[in-house]
Amino acid sequence: MGVGVFRGDEQDVLGRFSGALAHAGSFDTVVRLTADNPAIDPAFIDTAVAHHLATGADYIHTSGLPLGTNLEVISAQALRRAHREATQPDEREHVTPYLRRHPELFRLETLALAVPPAVAALRLTVDYPSDYALLSLLFSHLGPGFSLTDPAGLPALLARHPWLAAINGANVQR
Structure with a gap:
């Protein structure tokens, strides 16, 4: 390669x-x-x-x-x-x-740097299976290399599906 x-x-x-x-x-x-x-x-x-x-x-x-x-x-x-x-x-x-x-x-x-508040509150790291689940959903909906600030991307997805943030919201940072 x-x-x-x-x-x-x-x-x-x-x-x-x-x-x-x-x-x-x-x-x-x-x-x-x-x-x-x-x-x-x-x-x-x-x-x-x-x-x-x-x-x-x-x-x-x-x-x-x-x-x-x-x-x-x-x-x-x-x-x-x-x-x-x-x-x-x-x-x-x-x-x-x-x-x-x-x-x-x-x-x-x-x-x-600044992102919309709903985006700033997310946990976008992989320490737990639920972290992986959230990121897998986000990548499947938004594609690789998605923007955290594009209004038509992640902020719009969170506005339509606010439950996404709850998938890993209770995880404690290791």
Whole structure:
């Protein structure tokens, strides 16, 4: 298929990110998404990367979006430094805690984004079977890569079928 693959230490996710960055070639920016969050809106990725490039921040995380749809943008330089300096187990396992704990070393920013209130209240991550059920329904109705803000898409679907939010609404975040 021609898709590059990098495998690293199972417990050292920060090391895997740094290794993947080195393996991939010359990149200045990393967008961090996780596999259990399949409903990331591509438009918000573009917005976050544009903000990163415009501000020169080392680390940007989004806020204001449904659980499971926020993302992080990290400069390659900051990621490499975190890899060299992070020593705590949680800093190695979760990639960005070292950056967030050291605002004296890194330029950190929060990018506030907005979606309709009914969309913001959703849980769009996969930790439980009911999370998978909701996302499967949304993808089957809206297609892959659906927008969180397109008025004719998810907001309209929720207006027609408000019960969708109850499918996984009682789940506790792990």
